[in-house]
Amino acid sequence: MMANETILELTNLVKKFGNVVAVNNLSIPYIKRGEFVTFLGPSGCGKTTLLRMIGGFYYPSAGDIIMHGERINDIPPEKRKTSMVFQNYALFPHMNVFDNIAYGLRVKKLSRKEIEKKVLNVLSVVQLEGLGDRKPTQLSGGQQQRVALARCIVIEPQIILLDEPLSNLDANLRVMMREEIRKIQQSLDLTTIFVTHDQEEAMSMADRIVVMNQGKIEQIGTPIEIYEKPASLFVAGFIGHINLVKGKIKSRQNETLTIATDLGEFINMNEDLKGFKAGDTATIVIRPEASSLEKAPSKGKGNSFQGRIRSFTYIGYIARYYVEVSGRELPFIIDISNPGGRGILKKGEQVTITLPLKFHCIKT
Amino acid sequence: MGRDPVFIVLTIVMTLLLLLFVVYPLASVFITSFRVEEEVSLENYADFFRYSYYYRSMLNSLLLGIVTTVIILVIAFALSYTISKTNLPLKGFLKTASLLPLISPPFIFSLALIIIAGRRGLIYQFLKISPNIYGWPGLITAQVLSFLPLGFLMVNNVLQSLNPSLEDASLDLGASQARTLFQVIIPLSLPGLFKAALLVFIISLADFGNPMLIGGGLPIMATDAYNLWIGEQNMEMAAVFCILLIIPSIFVYVVQNYLLKEGSYVTVSGQMMATEQRKISWFIQYPFFILSIAVVLIIISCFSVIFINSITKLFMINNKLTLEHFSSYAGWRALKTSFTVSSIAAVITAASSIIFSYILVRKKPKGRQLLEFTALLGFAVPGTVMGIGYILVFNRYPLMLTGTLLIIIINIAFREFPVGLEAGISKLHQIDISIEEASRDLGAGSFQTFIRATLPLMSSAFAASFLYTFMVGMITISAVIFLIAPGTNLASLLILRLAETGNIGKASAMAVMLTIIVLVSLMMLKFISKKSKVEMLKGF
Numbered sequence A: 001m002m003a004n005e006t007i008l009e010l011t012n013l014v015k016k017f018g019n020v021v022a023v024n025n026l027s028i029p030y031i032k033r034g035e036f037v038t039f040l041g042p043s044g045c046g047k048t049t050l051l052r053m054i055g056g057f058y059y060p061s062a063g064d065i066i067m068h069g070e071r072i073n074d075i076p077p078e079k080r081k082t083s084m085v086f087q088n089y090a091l092f093p094h095m096n097v098f099d100n101i102a103y104g105l106r107v108k109k110l111s112r113k114e115i116e117k118k119v120l121n122v123l124s125v126v127q128l129e130g131l132g133d134r135k136p137t138q139l140s141g142g143q144q145q146r147v148a149l150a151r152c153i154v155i156e157p158q159i160i161l162l163d164e165p166l167s168n169l170d171a172n173l174r175v176m177m178r179e180e181i182r183k184i185q186q187s188l189d190l191t192t193i194f195v196t197h198d199q200e201e202a203m204s205m206a207d208r209i210v211v212m213n214q215g216k217i218e219q220i221g222t223p224i225e226i227y228e229k230p231a232s233l234f235v236a237g238f239i240g241h242i243n244l245v246k247g248k249i250k251s252r253q254n255e256t257l258t259i260a261t262d263l264g265e266f267i268n269m270n271e272d273l274k275g276f277k278a279g280d281t282a283t284i285v286i287r288p289e290a291s292s293l294e295k296a297p298s299k300g301k302g303n304s305f306q307g308r309i310r311s312f313t314y315i316g317y318i319a320r321y322y323v324e325v326s327g328r329e330l331p332f333i334i335d336i337s338n339p340g341g342r343g344i345l346k347k348g349e350q351v352t353i354t355l356p357l358k359f360h361c362i363k364t
Numbered sequence B: 001m002g003r004d005p006v007f008i009v010l011t012i013v014m015t016l017l018l019l020l021f022v023v024y025p026l027a028s029v030f031i032t033s034f035r036v037e038e039e040v041s042l043e044n045y046a047d048f049f050r051y052s053y054y055y056r057s058m059l060n061s062l063l064l065g066i067v068t069t070v071i072i073l074v075i076a077f078a079l080s081y082t083i084s085k086t087n088l089p090l091k092g093f094l095k096t097a098s099l100l101p102l103i104s105p106p107f108i109f110s111l112a113l114i115i116i117a118g119r120r121g122l123i124y125q126f127l128k129i130s131p132n133i134y135g136w137p138g139l140i141t142a143q144v145l146s147f148l149p150l151g152f153l154m155v156n157n158v159l160q161s162l163n164p165s166l167e168d169a170s171l172d173l174g175a176s177q178a179r180t181l182f183q184v185i186i187p188l189s190l191p192g193l194f195k196a197a198l199l200v201f202i203i204s205l206a207d208f209g210n211p212m213l214i215g216g217g218l219p220i221m222a223t224d225a226y227n228l229w230i231g232e233q234n235m236e237m238a239a240v241f242c243i244l245l246i247i248p249s250i251f252v253y254v255v256q257n258y259l260l261k262e263g264s265y266v267t268v269s270g271q272m273m274a275t276e277q278r279k280i281s282w283f284i285q286y287p288f289f290i291l292s293i294a295v296v297l298i299i300i301s302c303f304s305v306i307f308i309n310s311i312t313k314l315f316m317i318n319n320k321l322t323l324e325h326f327s328s329y330a331g332w333r334a335l336k337t338s339f340t341v342s343s344i345a346a347v348i349t350a351a352s353s354i355i356f357s358y359i360l361v362r363k364k365p366k367g368r369q370l371l372e373f374t375a376l377l378g379f380a381v382p383g384t385v386m387g388i389g390y391i392l393v394f395n396r397y398p399l400m401l402t403g404t405l406l407i408i409i410i411n412i413a414f415r416e417f418p419v420g421l422e423a424g425i426s427k428l429h430q431i432d433i434s435i436e437e438a439s440r441d442l443g444a445g446s447f448q449t450f451i452r453a454t455l456p457l458m459s460s461a462f463a464a465s466f467l468y469t470f471m472v473g474m475i476t477i478s479a480v481i482f483l484i485a486p487g488t489n490l491a492s493l494l495i496l497r498l499a500e501t502g503n504i505g506k507a508s509a510m511a512v513m514l515t516i517i518v519l520v521s522l523m524m525l526k527f528i529s530k531k532s533k534v535e536m537l538k539g540f
Helices: A047-055 A097-107 A112-125 A141-153 A171-188 A199-205 A223-228 A233-238 B005-033 B043-050 B052-085 B091-103 B108-117 B122-127 B136-161 B164-172 B177-206 B209-214 B221-230 B235-259 B282-311 B329-363 B368-380 B383-394 B405-430 B433-441 B446-457 B459-475 B491-500 B504-532
Strands: A006-017 A020-032 A036-040 A062-067 A082-085 A159-163 A191-196 A208-213 A216-221 A243-253 A256-261 A264-268 A281-286 A292-295 A304-314 A318-324 A332-337 A350-354 A360-363 B312-314 B318-321
Touching: A006 A047, A020 A047, A020 A062, A020 A191, A020 A216, A036 A047, A036 A171, A036 A199, A047 A082, A047 A159, A047 A191, A082 A141, A082 B164, A097 A112, A097 A141, A112 A141, A141 A171, A171 A199, A191 A199, A199 A223, A208 A223, A208 A233, A216 A223, A216 A233, A233 A243, A256 A281, A292 A332, A318 A350, B005 B235, B005 B329, B005 B368, B005 B383, B005 B405, B005 B446, B043 B052, B043 B235, B052 B091, B052 B136, B052 B177, B052 B221, B052 B235, B052 B282, B091 B136, B091 B282, B091 B504, B108 B122, B108 B136, B108 B209, B108 B282, B108 B491, B108 B504, B136 B177, B136 B209, B136 B282, B164 B177, B177 B221, B177 B235, B177 B282, B209 B221, B209 B491, B221 B235, B221 B383, B235 B368, B235 B383, B282 B312, B282 B504, B312 B504, B329 B368, B329 B405, B329 B446, B329 B459, B329 B491, B329 B504, B368 B405, B383 B405, B405 B459, B433 B446, B446 B459, B459 B491, B459 B504, B491 B504
Parallel strands: A036 A191, A036 A208, A082 A159, A159 A191
Antiparallel strands: A006 A020, A006 A062, A208 A216, A243 A256, A243 A281, A256 A264, A281 A360, A292 A350, A304 A318, A304 A350, A318 A332, B312 B318
16 A cells, blocks of 8 residues: 555535535545545535535435545445544444444454454543443543544544534634544544534644535645635635735736736736736735734835724734725735734824735636 | 412412312222222222223233234334335325324224224125124224324334434444444334333223224223223222223323433434435335335225215115215214314313413413423323213212213313413423513513413414314213213214214214314314424324
8 A cells, every 4th residue: 555545536526405506516636545634614515515425425416436446426334434423423322432432343243352452442542541331421522522533443444534523512622632633643644534614623634625615626735725825715715814905917027927906016926826917817815914014104115005004903922903005995904923022003003014025816 | 570460360270270170080080999888998999900800901901002002113113214214205195194094083993994894894795704803903903003193203203303423323334224223223212112102002091982993892991991880880990990091191191201301312412414315225124115005005995995985875785976974964963062062172272271381381380390290180191081080070069060061171171281281381482581571671561461472472372272172172082972961962972873883874974074174173283383383292
């Protein structure tokens, strides 16, 4: 088995429920062994439907699910080498923790001794030693979560599927479990697909994120790519805060673009934007932390424009300024780190905003 | 909220009425069962267990209950599984047809079975053999068919409320469908199945019409109590029968309402995910499917046979179409009496259950649980027992009511009162209390608030209790058979008499008319409870 082997491939998948198209002609070229992939999107975007198709709970209306080069569209869940952690954990309430975890092993008709060894081992992996006799109702939410995970990984599936597993936990526990799942996943080298609507969860856990909207894929990429180079306005808006400025490419000179906008002309030396030529419309995408903010107008400086501070929120490690700029309805958002050290600008103050020399643009 | 004198008076009145029309009759039965020549003694009970012609009817009743319950559970599970888990055809048809018995008088299957397999029945006409349908085979079949809808509704509810991701999880972990069925679905359904079993069991125990019609003299407690009373005037022994009939019913209702409320697996938290119908292995789905189809076909043939009998002169002997069975004077008069009695009882039940549910939920009087339990008694106790209790109490001064229609109305009203109460309570739980607080805040008094703000919102609960009581009133026999005066008749009782005297055509015609009336009420009831989400028949 190669480390770089492709385990799962989805081509042109469609899923319809009656007239509703939940998944609309969607492809993921590869998911590799040991990879942690997150399906991220707002509720109703089709991410759970997609996951359930991979698990075998829904059958695709069209397209192919290919696992290890083999088409598995019509294979029922009990024959698939996937295993799922359900959003509500779906622990069998009439069985104790041990029996829940042993369920899949008993199905495989392993010997009693082997089952015991494996269950005890996985109980220690998820740090639930000694709780084998408990009924699921006697466990806390976090513990139930661990049992569900243990039950899923103990049968050594090729892919584990997690359907918003952290959404029923409170905020602190959620962050803890995030790290723990990631740790277990890495130590066992598990290929994992994780569905969530929480962008922070996706960013912090995934090797790659599949951003979905309305049954389609908006972008597939690493967290850095998704954040820094969103492929669409949807992705840009869904992940984090963003400033968007509409404009037009005025000219192109080698790697340097000149973009005309309502806020003035900007130079962009980002060499990744090869697809743009003069005359294209482009939306400038600037993260709040990417531009700089200076007190008092400084005239003649490149890539900058004037504004006035409308309001700000002090968060501690940053201060977030909402800057009013003429020719623009929405305020321009700028995060400044270490506000305590640098001093906080006051409401109403005149400021100059300077864009970086390299920034991301989306063709619109 | 302040104590409003109007509500205090109403609570007291209601309590007194419950004491008079529920507790007092039952207490009288209880006391009578210990009476031996004006002394208190256990002699009657000793006699009961001493003589086989007494205790045999108890053994028979228990056996009948157990057999009926087991068969119903199996069929109900097969039906529910087919309907909620497979993607076989005819699911809608199966569901509708298996609920058909709901709309008929409960002894209609006895009548149909007599027509089909009685001494001069269809089987005899065709094959010249005479199967002995009277006694066990007929009784079990008739009860199974009559009470199947109840079992089916409950079991289906259990299966549908099982969290589908548990099944998904089992399959996901590699378990086959058979294994999933036996290790996940069935064990998880057990508490619900147990509940259903208890209910079916006591309803079988309380059943009066079927043993009367098709029992063929088999000693059964509910009918024996009647015979002891009417035939032998042995009221002490009849009372003993009653007490022994009550015990299991009360036991079951207590278990249902107080012990089984928790302990069910169906309320697993978390979002339920609609699972796509998956392909079920043939060796699981087809046995269930075939059983369901067979039972449903029997139900439909029973209805058809009744219908055909009602419109032919003498089916199989003279097949001439006729409406003469529908034009009996006695029939129409009985129907009119039934209609009047049921409507009045329904108004009483609906009105009082709304007022009382309001008091229970919003005013939280002391002893609320006890009041609710007392009300429930009227429903939980077999009709035979209530009938005998009423005669004991209301055949002497100052409440000389037996023989009047009033006593029948009161009996029906108090027996169905708890169902109306349940409807009212469930509706009240849907009405945000802040609506009433707003009304109080705007200056309306407590009673005025009830009249102006709450009552209009409860009109659906009123309609639901009205229709339900009306429906039951039209088809009930067990209690009213004791209370009816010579010379008057109720439609349901008339069917029983006509069938007993071999007047099958007229009996069928009456049954058809009753079925139509009940069907219309039921459709209206369904419409109302769907529109207003009033919970009915929860414990039924």
